[in-house]
Amino acid sequence: MTNLSEDTPINGIHRRDLLGSGIALSVGAAAALGATALPARAQGSETATGGNVSGTRRLGSLEVSPIGMGCMSMAPGFYNPAPEPQDMVRVLRNAHELGITFFDTAEVYGPFISERIAGEALEPIRDEVVIGTKFGFSFNENGGYAGRNSQPAHIKQAVEGMLERLRTDRIDLLYLHRMDPNTPIEDIAGAVGDLIREGKVLEFGVSEVSPEILRGAHALTPVAAVQSEYSVFERLPEVAMFENCEELGVSFVPWGPVMRGLTTDHLNEYSRFDGDRRATVPFFAPDALVTNMEVVRLLRRWADGKGVTQAQISLAWMLAQKPYIVPIPGTTKLHHARENFEARNVSFTSSELARFNEEFDALPIAGNRPESAAFESQ
DSSP states (O other): OGGGGGGGGGGOBBBBGGGGOOOBBBOOOOGTTTTTOOOOOOOSSEEETTSSSSEEETTTEEEEEESEEEOGSSSSSSSOOOOHHHHHHHHHHHHHHHHHOOEEEETTTTTHHHEEEHHHHGGHHHHHHHOEEEEOEEEEETTEEEOOOOHHHHHHHHHHHHHHHHHHOOOEHHHHSSTTTTTTTTHHHHHHHHHHTTTSSSEEEEEOHHHHHHHHHHHHHHHHEEEEEEESSSHHHHHHHHHHEEEEETTEEEEEETTGTTTSSOTTOOOOOTTTTGSSSSSHHHHHHHHHHHHHHHHHHHHHHHOOOOHHHHHHHHHOOTTBBBBBOOOOHHHHHHHHHGGOOOOOOOOHHHHHHHHHHHOOSSSOOOOGGSSSSS
């Protein structure tokens, strides 16, 4: 590893001491590598892509912590045994005390359980946080999944339930969760626009849509953020979505930024996932894990060199890619939330970022979707 003192910091800016250890890390900047300028609607107080003076980024009109928190796994049926809801309430409140101000949920998580937990946890601090949630599905009388549904009347009905579960009078960021093939995007964007004019929603977002759908939505109701999977393993948004976000001034919110734990030090090539959603994810197939451990070992080398964790390197790399990226790693553990959030203090110089990407590009990855999927809604 190159001594950090030999790298010239971008714009002369330095981050505060890394994790209280006294190691000063200079600020990296994708701008120095030829990145596009910061989109107007997405800009915060950034001075460089890898650094942030005030510690905030923007989603449209919303100012948020540079790393948020996903609440999906707080509902049963995902990666863990069903957690105790009151434990999750405490985790969310303590996460806010750490400085996290952006929390992401959805009606389909549970369904409804994650929203209820977030509502109870965040009600006492409602004006200090930004809440994002998502619509796009129907449910039967037993709460079971009944297909995609983004008909305008259904969206407005769904939002009434969200407001009640979240114990709030407005939704800060309302996403289309998945595209409904039976409803034109113009109708969906128009319905959300109505909700914005009524004051029930502040900003509009879309999730896992194609660039074409993003542009169609944005033409009718300005889109504040796109949410899609993105990590050192899943790089598909780089194919076409980022250039559209930059042109339109739309922020990008990555889900799965630590690839369901694959970028951490908790898994190896012998890990198996019986009864776990990861069992169906191509990156976690037995043969794929053997291949993908090469990337994990790369992350470990960089983490060791900076005295941080692999998850923190993954998130710091992501923050350095674009100044309008706000990752939302999910967890049910406060110590993981703290670890994730402290990644904001880990920076890459421009030469480090270039070297990391060069080393990464030399490694094979197993489980990726084809590039053509970048132009499709999921």
